[in-house]
Amino acid sequence: MTAHNDIVRMNPLERRLADIVVPVLNDLGYELVRLAVLGRETPTVQIMADHSDGRLISVEDCEKISNAVSAVLDVEDPIPGKWSLEVSSAGIDRPLTRPKDWERFTGHLAKVEMEAPLEGRRRFAGPITGLRGQEALLRLEDGTEVALPLGAMRKARLVLTDALLKEGAPSKAGAEANGENAANQEDIH
Structure with missing residues (x-):
């Protein structure tokens, strides 16, 4: 737990x-x-x-x-x-609120909004590449990896994609009754 x-x-x-x-x-x-x-x-x-x-x-x-x-x-x-x-x-397109979420959903697309600008920007999107300490790792469109401090995030969530739906995110059993x-x-x- x-x-x-x-x-x-x-x-x-x-x-x-x-x-x-x-x-x-x-x-x-x-x-x-x-x-x-x-x-x-x-x-x-x-x-x-x-x-x-x-x-x-x-x-x-x-x-x-x-x-x-x-x-x-x-x-x-x-x-x-x-x-x-x-x-x-x-x-399925859940908020990412815990460190374990970043490990669990590695490979899936996420959107993150930071409290304050980081490297000149507040919004980041890309596939999750993992977690390093208290930093979420994302691969940006240009191929670079960015480390985003968890404590500095305003909000973060998974993006609904075919891959996420196919995997069934957490599971397909609950998704049948699912809307959100x-x-x-x-x-x-």
């Missing part, structure tokens, strides 16, 4: 929520791919998850996760006032 501390970009509230959510997910046989809190008035807690073996999750999995996480968050009460919970699969996969299971508190 991946520790949520491996997820590169989370603010303090998201880390606190992950501290609560990850044990619940792990007990159910899932892994956290991404956790985000969006909005201010009535925030939405978004959870993206996979099966621990990397398979995409189904609508039923989203519902199971939502019920379990919702119950724990209601008890812990980490967010004052009203908030909502959305649970979904990371999908499965569904958003939403729960309002």
